[in-house]
Amino acid sequence: MSLQIQKALVWFRRDLRDFDHAALYHALKQAANVYCVFVFDRHILDTLPNKADRRVEFIWESVRELKLALQQQGGDLLVAYDFAEQFIPQLAHTLQVDAVYSNCDYEPAAIARDAAVAAHLKAKKIAFHQYKDQVIFEQDEVLSQAGKPYGVFTPYRNAHIKKLNDFYVKPYPVDAYLHHYAVASDEIAQQYVLRELAQMGFTRTNLQSMKLPTGMSGGKALLEDFLERISYYEEARNFPAVKGPSYLSVHLRFGTVSIRYLARVAWQKGSAGATTWLNELIWRDFYFQILYHRPDLAEGKAYKAEYEALHFPNNPAHYLAWCEGKTGYPLVDAAMRQLNQTGYMHNRLRMVAGSFLVKDLLVDWRWGERYFAQHLIDFDFSANNGGWQWAASTGCDAQPYFRIFNPVSQSEKFDPQGKFIRKYVPEIAMCSDKEIHAPWTISSFRQQLIALEIGRDYPYPIVDHAVQRALALDLYKSAKI
Structure with missing residues (x-):
């Protein structure tokens, strides 16, 4: 198979895993040399009032694990603390890549950021490719018969399940193309190392005392534990003193687990508990498409x-x-x-x-x-x-x-x-x-x-x-x- 391009850059965001990853798969399949980067975006971090923010620590730990995993596979993860909108085009130019790959983000601020990045890249004659990865169905994929977005969950869920098939939950076989990973020069790699939280102005929190496992390994451990009790999910999920939920919400948020795999497991199991859990995953898609069609909600507007x-x-x-x-x-x-x-x-x-x-x-x-x-x-x-x-x-x-x-x-x-x-x-x-x-x-x-x-x-x-x-x-x- 002839490769389409010589060099590519994968920009990790809320998808901190090295498997079943849409953008990573397409980059590795299409490019001879694939670099990877994560940016602690100062546009976001500088506005956080609490410098003991658990989310930043969760991301840091997950990025650390992802970097080690990529290194073991022959690649690496450049990690920057910068303003992503300017940094990504600059890095792409420095690495002389032909294209930048990332997964879609559906929040209005992220859409605006990505549009600005795309414009900067275009000016440098660098392509920008984005893929669906954090949802099962996105944007306009599930519409009413009148071609309009649903505003009520039940008909949305019914249409979602009707459309769901093996194609939409099949994994991206990243492992088939690991030989296309590339490593930046020592000069660049030493410039973009994973700096400590304190160097970014943040302090550690109580993640370890909470026993909240981070990264891909944490997501895998929580999922394995949940699958042993998923049949009881429907009854147990409403009782806070009972171990009922999956506790995977933060892993879904930062993409250390694959939504396709979770949906596939729930869909194929088909038990009452698994079906109820699948409904919860569909609620997540539902709210994503609501925000996509009603970006004014991000400005504090009431839906009604x-x-x-x-x-x-x-x-x-x-x-x-x-x-x-x-x-x-x-x-x-x-x-x-x-x-x-x-x-x-x-x-x-x-x-x-x-x-x-x-x-x-x-x-x-x-x-x-x-x-x-x-x-x-x-x-x-x-x-x-x-x-x-x-x-x-x-x-x-x-x-x-x-x-x-x-x-x-x-x-x-x-x-x-x-x-x-x-x-x-x-x-x-x-x-x-x-x-x-x-x-x-x-x-x-x-x-x-x-x-x-x-x-x-x-x-x-x-x-x-x-x-x-x-x-x-x-x-x-x-x-x-």
């Missing part, structure tokens, strides 16, 4: 225009109590403390905490969206925005505005023994299984017996759910008039 008129009171003290896990509602507080301590929050609790902020505390959903964006290690704009607009009833296929989670009944249903609450709200661990969901109802005599004083050791509820529910209904009704 009529809800732009919502006037939230936005009590700062209530918002701060929510952020700190001190609302007086144990399940909500446990959820927020889990997020603050680990960077992760159980999916059921994301819905509970979101509903509570918007419909109990009457705080604008965008405030919560921003807080999650800063703290979630698996933060993905499309899913985060979709989840918050779902909770706030402003989004596509959202719960109706009059459906408002009761934080106590949610607690009783999904953490019946209070195991999760006790882990993150230890000051009320001495409460009985029944008491722990609403500790403010415990009599003063009983509080003395268990050495707990509500209002001192743990706050009274900062709002009354029944009262706030009525206020929320009025707020939404006024916006629809």
Whole structure:
């Protein structure tokens, strides 16, 4: 087979693996010499307020593993700390490559960045090739019969599954072309080494204490563990004290696992648990295509225009109590403390905490969206925005505005023994299984017996759910008039 080009550069972004990788496969297949690069993009890193950001550490560890893997295969990974928009064209010119390869990114800011990179490369007569890799179906691949994007999940899912076949989940056989890896000169390689986190202004976090495995090996280990219990996923996924989820969300976010492989496994297993998990993967695609067709969502717009008129009171003290896990509602507080301590929050609790902020505390959903964006290690704009607009009833296929989670009944249903609450709200661990969901109802005599004083050791509820529910209904009704 005659190769199409002499030199190529693969730009890794949110696809930190050396297998089943669309851009890497096409570059290795088409070019005689393939260089690889990852950029810690200062456009992103310089804006992060927390210099102990778990995401940066996760990326660093995953990049380190990817670099070692590529070296073992005869290649290497150049690693830069720079502004990607200018750096990638400069490096491509320095290496004298014929083309740059990358996988598509669907967020508006990333689309704009890639368009600028493409223009710079074109000026240097260097091609720019992009491929679908982080989703099963992208952009306009799943449309209604009228040729329009879906705004409701169920018909989207049905069309998605109908279209799904072996072609869309088959792996890219990268291993067949490893002999095309190239290594940059010593001068260039020494210039773009993996610098320590501290050299980029970041400090290490608690990833090791969290026992969150990073990189390709971490993703593989978590997947193997999950596949042993996937048949129970449908029942177990809603209970935060139970090992129910796959815990692969951060690996999907940074591409240390292959979405095609995950979808293929779930699709082929076909059990109730596997089918439910496949639905979750399809939700991810759904939110990606929503954002692609509605880039204004990245500017803080509500999906449903009529809800732009919502006037939230936005009590700062209530918002701060929510952020700190001190609302007086144990399940909500446990959820927020889990997020603050680990960077992760159980999916059921994301819905509970979101509903509570918007419909109990009457705080604008965008405030919560921003807080999650800063703290979630698996933060993905499309899913985060979709989840918050779902909770706030402003989004596509959202719960109706009059459906408002009761934080106590949610607690009783999904953490019946209070195991999760006790882990993150230890000051009320001495409460009985029944008491722990609403500790403010415990009599003063009983509080003395268990050495707990509500209002001192743990706050009274900062709002009354029944009262706030009525206020929320009025707020939404006024916006629809």
